[in-house]
Amino acid sequence: MNSExxxxxxxxxxxxxxxxxxxxxxxxxxxQGTFVVSLVSSPGAGKTTFLEKTLTLLRPHCRxxxxxxxxxxxxxxxxxxxSGAPVKQITTGTLCHLEAAMIEHALEGWDVDQLDFxxxxxxxxxxxxxxxxxxxxLRLVLLSVTEGEDKPLKYPTIFNSADVAVITKIDLAAAxxxxxxxAHANIHAVRPGMHLFQVSAKTGExxxxxxxxxxxxxxxxxxxxxx
Amino acid sequence: MNSExxxxxxxxxxxxxxxxxxxxxxxxxxxQGTFVVSLVSSPGAGKTTFLEKTLTLLRPHCRxxxxxxxxxxxxxxxxxxxSGAPVKQITTGTLCHLEAAMIEHALEGWDVDQLDFxxxxxxxxxxxxxxxxxxxxLRLVLLSVTEGEDKPLKYPTIFNSADVAVITKIDLAAAxxxxxxxAHANIHAVRPGMHLFQVSAKTGExxxxxxxxxxxxxxxxxxxxxx
Numbered sequence: 496m497n498s499e500x501x502x503x504x505x506x507x508x509x510x511x512x513x514x515x516x517x518x519x520x521x522x523x524x525x526x527q528g529t530f531v532v533s534l535v536s537s538p539g540a541g542k543t544t545f546l547e548k549t550l551t552l553l554r555p556h557c558r559x560x561x562x563x564x565x566x567x568x569x570x571x572x573x574x575x576x577x578s579g580a581p582v583k584q585i586t587t588g589t590l591c592h593l594e595a596a597m598i599e600h601a602l603e604g605w606d607v608d609q610l611d612f613x614x615x616x617x618x619x620x621x622x623x624x625x626x627x628x629x630x631x632x633l634r635l636v637l638l639s640v641t642e643g644e645d646k647p648l649k650y651p652t653i654f655n656s657a658d659v660a661v662i663t664k665i666d667l668a669a670a671x672x673x674x675x676x677x678a679h680a681n682i683h684a685v686r687p688g689m690h691l692f693q694v695s696a697k698t699g700e701x702x703x704x705x706x707x708x709x710x711x712x713x714x715x716x717x718x719x720x721x722x
Numbered sequence: 723m724n725s726e727x728x729x730x731x732x733x734x735x736x737x738x739x740x741x742x743x744x745x746x747x748x749x750x751x752x753x754q755g756t757f758v759v760s761l762v763s764s765p766g767a768g769k770t771t772f773l774e775k776t777l778t779l780l781r782p783h784c785r786x787x788x789x790x791x792x793x794x795x796x797x798x799x800x801x802x803x804x805s806g807a808p809v810k811q812i813t814t815g816t817l818c819h820l821e822a823a824m825i826e827h828a829l830e831g832w833d834v835d836q837l838d839f840x841x842x843x844x845x846x847x848x849x850x851x852x853x854x855x856x857x858x859x860l861r862l863v864l865l866s867v868t869e870g871e872d873k874p875l876k877y878p879t880i881f882n883s884a885d886v887a888v889i890t891k892i893d894l895a896a897a898x899x900x901x902x903x904x905a906h907a908n909i910h911a912v913r914p915g916m917h918l919f920q921v922s923a924k925t926g927e928x929x930x931x932x933x934x935x936x937x938x939x940x941x942x943x944x945x946x947x948x949x
Contacts, residue, residue, distance in 0.1 A: 505732050537765040538848045538877060539869025566849065568875050589879055591818065591849035619876070620849055621765045622793065622818035641868035641894070642766025648795050649846070650765060652816055667868070670897045 513627050516595035520630025529610045530713045533629050535653055536637035537646075538619030541663040541696060543571045545637065546616055548696040550578035552706055557611035557713075562601050564593040564618045571616065581607070592623040595630055611713060621646065625656040633712060638682075639664040640673035647681040654682060659690045661705065666695040740854055743822035747857025756837045757940045760856050762880060763864035764873075765846030768890040768923060770798045772864065773843055775923040777805035779933055784838035784940075789828050791820040791845045798843065808834070819850040822857055838940060848873065852880040860939060865909075866891040867900035874908040881909060886917045888932065893922040 524531050534542045546561060553559045560581040563571045572584035583605065585597050598615065607613060615631060617624045636657035638646055641664055647654045654660065660682050668675070675693075682689055692708070694701035751758050761769045773788060780786045787808040790798045799811035812820060812828050825842065834840060842858060844851045863884035865873055868891055874881045881887065887909050895902070902920075909916055919935070921928035 537846065538873055539764055539866070540766075565876050567878055568872070570872055570875065589849070589853075591847070618849070619764065620818070620847060622816070622845070622847055623850065626816075639766070639868065641866065641891070641898075645795070645797055646765055648797065649792050651794055664868070667894075667897060670894060671868075 510626060513595050516599055517628035517630040520595055520598060521632075524613070524630060524632070525716075527608050527610070528717065529607070529613050530633070530709075530716050531613045531615065531629075531631040532633045532635060532709070533615040533617060533631040534635050534637060535617045535621070535624045535657065536619060536639075536663075537621045537642060540619070540637045540639040540642065542616050542619065542637055543574050544696040545661070545663055545694065546614055547575050547578050548699070548702060549614065549706070550575060550580040552702060553612060553709075554578060554580055558609055559612045559614070560607050560610055561614040561616065562598060563616040564597070566590070566618060575616075581605075587618060591618060591620050592627055593617050593629060594627050598629050612709070621650040621653050625653040632716065633658050633709075635659050635661050637661045637663050638678070640668045640678075641671050644674050644678040644681055647678075647685045651685045654685045654689070657686075657689075659692065659708075660686075662691065662693045664695060664697075665693045665700055666698050737853060740822050743826055744855035744857040747822055747825060748859075751840070751857060751859070752943075754835050754837070755944065756834070756840050757860070757936075757943050758840045758842065758856075758858040759860045759862060759936070760842040760844060760858040761862050761864060762844045762848070762851045762884065763846060763866075763890075764848045764869060767846070767864045767866040767869065769843050769846065769864055770801050771923040772888070772890055772921065773841055774802050774805050775926070775929060776841065776933070777802060777807040779929060780839060780936075781805060781807055785836055786839045786841070787834050787837055788841040788843065789825060790843040791824070793817070793845060802843075808832075814845055818845060818847050819854055820844050820856060821854050825856050839936070848877040848880050852883040859943065860885050860936075862886050862888050864888045864890050865905070867895045867905075868898050871901050871905040871908055874905075874912045878912045881912045881916070884913075884916075886919065886935075887913075889918065889920045891922060891924075892920045892927055893925050 536542050564585045569584045572582045575582040583601050585601050634657040692705045763769050791812045796811045799809045802809040810828050812824050861884040919932045
């Protein structure tokens with residue numbers, strides 16, 4: 496296509512601007528001691544159910560809040576608010592991903608300085624969110640057992656941009672004949688040594704391991720940050 | 723972001739160029755009497771399994787072929803080739819959707835003039851493919867019962883850009899407590915009167931209805947096209 500070189504150039508500018516904003520956000524989160532976790536996955540992988548469970552389990556012990564991105568509706572914010580945690584919806588219109596500026600804007604006038612954890616649920620999309628740093632400390636990529644074990648091979652960029660893989664809906668593993676070994680092998684083929692969790696937000700299976708991991712990451716952050 | 727107006731302008735040019743190419747493809751398909759069906763859905767909704775079943779069932783009765791888009795791997799082409807139909811993989815790299823020029827390029831030197839049906843499986847993505855006409859006659863949006871009934875409300879654009887909705891993996895409906903009424907209501911809230919099929923490519927349930935519908939569409943095309 497004739498316009499491709501120009502499009503590439505404009506995209507580079509967008510990415511550069513996003514990186515600058517993300518860096519400022521990261522500095523701010525570090526300074527206030529907030530550990531920021533983002534979640535990416537395809538639509539329907541169970542991000543919202545998993546995040547609702549996470550917020551509900553963490554809330555008695557620490558200060559948590561969430562931002563949630565969708566093209567349309569406030570449904571996810573309403574679902575997450577059932578956890579009792581403060582939640583804000585970001586509606587992107589036709590945009591297929593969150594950008595750092597949207598996070599910055601959503602935080603304006605929101606009293607979240609004292610947070611231990613801020614969670615950011617991205618738009619359901621296994622492609623485009625890979626390219627946008629949101630200033631998070633940890634990016635989780637979710638993959639449900641119903642999606643097929645080959646997804647890491649077919650969407651390698653998003654698995655490479657994430658720090659941890661979470662296999663969700665593990666309670667349905669038998670019903671869909673989920674091949675755990677193949678799924679793990681495919682994730683590690685794309686990203687060798689990637690940290691992996693298997694969870695069911697429905698039955699609670701595997702949530703403890705994952706929450707202990709988050710608590711460890713939070714402790715690391717506080718050791719690194721000069722008080 | 724400062725670069726937004728420029729990005730919008732460049733995007734408009736890309737869309738315009740795509741529309742021109744798509745129109746030329748559509749004219750060509752009409753002239754040769756090929757009915758073209760594209761499939762969009764989120765990753766893991768079951769596009770490839772559904773398409774393999776479609777090709778296998780149609781092949782004894784008519785001439786069929788398929789193009790399949792993915793960021794990486796030839797896995798889907800290999801799976802679809804098991805149907806015995808001619809299949810070509812389009813690998814998009816980091817691009818989150820197919821464009822008309824990719825279809826045009828993939829068809830070069832491929833003897834598909836005598837086809838009754840050409841199927842195009844898009845990259846798994848419920849957002850970006852909505853904006854790109856591929857010269858198809860019919861666009862199917864697939865939604866699996868495991869994804870949640872709210873997806874049409876959260877990704878309205880892709881449901882609006884499609885002609886028919888196919889609810890897949892209906893064999894798993896009970897295991898995931900799928901709410902059929904809510905799913906149908908949400909699809910029709912976004913696109914009133916949208917034609918709906920419920921299928922299981924695994925058990926074959928609902929495939930007959932859908933194939934009869936395709937045959938009817940093909941007959942309509944031949945009535946309209948002067949021989």
